[in-house]
Amino acid sequence: MxxxxxxxxxxxxxxxxxxxxxxxxxxxxxxxxxxxxxxxxxxxxxxxxxxxxxxxxxxxxxxxxxxxxxxxxxxxxxxxxxxxxxxxxxxxxxxGDDAPDLDALDLDGTEDGDADDDAADGGDTDTGLGSGSGSGSVxxxxxxxxxxxxxxxxxxxxxxxxxxxxxxxxxxxxxxxxxxxxxxxxx
Structure with a gap:
């Protein structure tokens, strides 16, 4: 009501x-x-x-x-x-931001230009999607x-x-x- x-x-x-x-x-x-x-x-x-x-x-x-x-x-x-x-x-x-910008993602799920130094050290990887920064899904x-x-x-x-x-x-x-x-x- x-x-x-x-x-x-x-x-x-x-x-x-x-x-x-x-x-x-x-x-x-x-x-x-x-x-x-x-x-x-x-x-x-x-x-x-x-x-x-x-x-x-x-x-x-x-x-x-x-x-x-x-x-x-x-x-x-x-x-x-x-x-x-x-x-x-x-x-x-x-x-018009109803869908994620797939062109800005590399095939491994990281954003263009993001270095994944932790992965080389065996640490956790952060895809940049759903991180604690409130990004969630676009x-x-x-x-x-x-x-x-x-x-x-x-x-x-x-x-x-x-x-x-x-x-x-x-x-x-x-x-x-x-x-x-x-x-x-x-x-």
């Missing part, structure tokens, strides 16, 4: 609106939807939640690029809504949070608090913002 809402900050406080994401295909579409909710170019938060799975926050401040936080990228990657948020930039990869989506964990700092939700949220995270965020009543009206 998914829930998505827009929270727009106005002179009178936060205004919430339920939003349908069926026609949203890209992050750009989502940012445009958020901008429409605030004609004065105030802060708009897009809150998306899959029950007990993951949540995401997209912050749009006027014409600035959207800022994104996703609580569990691997879980979100299995969702059409999550795929909207998990841009190549957010995941730290170049567009194009893999990490488990855990990704994005700007300081997205709500100036609104009263610290990075530590955001990273520790689970369960009904959107309600907890709304409560910290002083917007819990308006969010509940659209649930």
């Amino acid at each position: 998914y829930f998505a809402a827009l929270l727009a900050r106005t002179e009178d406080g936060w205004e919430a609106s339920d939003t349908e994401l069926d026609d949203v295909e890209t992050l750009s579409d989502l940012a445009d939807l958020a901008r429409e909710a605030s004609p004065d170019e105030d802060t708009v938060l897009v809150l998306i939640e899959q029950e007990s799975g993951w949540f995401g926050v997209v912050r749009v401040d006027g014409e600035e690029d959207p800022r994104i936080y996703v609580s569990d990228a691997a879980a979100a990657a299995r969702s059409s809504y999550g795929e909207i948020l998990l841009t190549d930039e957010l995941l730290g990869r170049e567009p 194009g893999a989506v990490p488990h855990g949070s990704v994005g700007d964990a300081q997205i709500l700092e100036d609104l009263g939700v610290t990075e530590k608090e955001l990273r520790s949220l689970d369960g009904d995270a959107l309600s907890e965020i709304a409560e910290a913002l002083g917007a819990s009543e308006v969010l509940e009206t659209v649930r």
